[in-house]
Amino acid sequence: MLISCNFYIDGQWIDPVEPGPVHAIVNPADEKIIGTVLMGGKNDAHAAVDAARRAFDGYSQTSLAERRALLARLQAVFERRYTEMAQAISTEMGAPCDLAYDSQAECGPGHIKAALAAAESFAFESRSGPNGDLVCEPIGVCALITPWNWPINQIMSKLAPALLTGCTVVLKPSEFAPLSARLVAEFVHEAGYPSGVFNMLYGDGPVVGNELAEHPLVDMVSFTGSTAAGISVAKAAAGTVKRVVQELGGKSANIVFADTDLASTIRRGVRQAFNNTGQSCNAPTRMLVERPVYEQAIALAAEYGAQVQVAHPSQRGDVIGPLAMKRQFDTVQRYIGLGIQSGARLLIGGEGKPEGFSAGYFVRPTIFADVTNDMVIAREEIFGPVLCMMVFDTEEVAIRIANDSPFGLAAYVNTSDPVRAQRVARRLRAGTVSVNGVGQDYASPFGGFKQSGNGREWGRFGLHDYIEFKCINSDHSQ
Structure with a gap:
């Protein structure tokens, strides 16, 4: 039976607002079609962003302890369904089964554990001076655009710190790695995250990716992919002066x-x-x-x-x-x-x-x-x-x-x-x-110089991508 991948928006599995192109899921080991991906358009991107924006006010005000507990539940779900994830990665991108199990899928719980560990010592509140209280607040709605080559590594290195800091998320995974991303949405749902905190839709870069990057209600874009695509994302985001974090190509x-x-x-x-x-x-x-x-x-x-x-x-x-x-x-x-x-x-x-x-x-x-x-x-x-x-x-x-x-x-x-x-x-x-x-x-910073991108992911360094620093100046003598 063919697999069909649709969208997860506002806590529901839904189809695109308007019927659009369908992307075939091809097993790279034998070139056989094993399923289809429903591809979204601008209206689907708007629906996902609107859901994330509605959820932000409530989720951003939850305590760090609540968010840590939710992320720990997500880790537990991932670990219980770990074999499913390894099999999905091997099927969708042709990773050998041992590599998919030992390395590719392992990135999921690995990044969750690193984010949880980083939060233990991260100074979400501190003094900035005699009169200043420095507060770290979630940046807002985050668009996460991820590639196909290490699908869970890229998704979870972004998603774990975003959820932990109190951001809400719209994930646009690669249509060439749809099975692992669908499982992530299932894991988030099973972990009990409130509706709208996590949203996922498929679509190509020039349409859905561009719409997310330029959307005025998106506060931050985290992109991993080619340098050429990263340039396009940065240009689309420039009109609203939003934060853009990029991990791009390499020639090491x-x-x-x-x-x-x-x-x-x-x-x-x-x-x-x-x-x-x-x-x-x-x-x-x-x-x-x-x-x-x-x-x-x-x-x-x-x-x-x-x-x-x-x-x-x-x-x-x-x-x-x-x-x-x-x-x-x-x-x-x-x-x-x-x-x-x-x-x-x-x-x-x-x-x-x-x-x-x-x-x-x-x-x-x-x-x-x-x-x-x-x-x-x-x-x-x-x-x-x-x-x-x-x-x-x-x-x-x-x-x-x-x-x-x-x-x-x-x-x-x-x-x-x-x-x-x-x-x-x-x-x-x-x-x-x-x-x-x-x-x-997983605790070390990952990112590059020059056209390999900007910003750093993983561990405590990844937390910085998803926070804003606010200084509250008041008379502390009273």
Whole structure:
């Protein structure tokens, strides 16, 4: 039976106000249609915003203790229905079942726990001076626009702090990841949130996304997606001078110095670049290797890359699945072709599907060597399992190449010299820097420099996005 995804507005499951286009839900592993998404229009966006605005006065006045209790109930519902979420993510975007269960779905309770923990020590009220009381108040109605590649990570990193601070929400998830978003709405309803506090509708960016961004009753927009779409959102929001927080694209550099444990570093770099089939904005897709070990690194990368197994999402183990949609498949194929045409050395992979796959949006994990930073494949975000390897001679050159990018979301440094690791990390223009494979936790800020966006999400840093600071000056001597 086909799945049908409709809207959740003002505590009710409803269909669009006016019949509009229907988006097919395609399983990326076999290209079969498994359901439909009802796509909204401007009137649906207005209905969702109106519901959130009506709910705001009441919900914003609830106590922090009440909101924490509600969010804890949402966490409990999520954890009880965790397997459903993992299965939905695997089905809608082709994430291998172990990745969907261990990493993708886990982001939901992970971000809820981080928000709850941050609230324990967050100063919602404090003194700003001899006469000033500083009060943190919810910013208002928030439009959350989220992508398909890590659907629950993006939804819950926004939704948890928004609900906790007392904001009301309109969520526009990607129509390419509708199943996980529908489950989120079910979880919120089951947790007992008041009607209108959380609203969700589907629709494309130019229509529904634009309407939410420019709507005068929306106080804040949190957007995750491409840089081009982020620019469009910012322009639409500018007319009402609302807050816009964006997490956009990336082209992260992975600097490998000759004194590192080369085998483990290259293996880790290849796996990180190919994880989630390369569909991660912070993937280390530019590997910069110091010249004395460059050819050795190339040989290791080819060896480890050839060991990466492409498999159906239902297969257990450390595998990569298909790309999430045909549009992305075509894009990745185009970039691989451009890499070959530019003269980069093709180590493994290339155009076309892996052997044994006639259906599904599967691609061949691809590694290019001898890439220069002026090549298209080195400058533009490919969003697929494509790794570009470059050579550098000095620390200064490595830093220059790494920073020579319009993006600045993440960076990676590998060296056995802790002094150099810190020195280089501090000169990289990126929001997060991983040293020798140390990853990020939910309490750390996530966001980027330059065209990778503005603002920071996760933990206590995410709470700031959804609050306004009010200073109440009065005579405290009375």
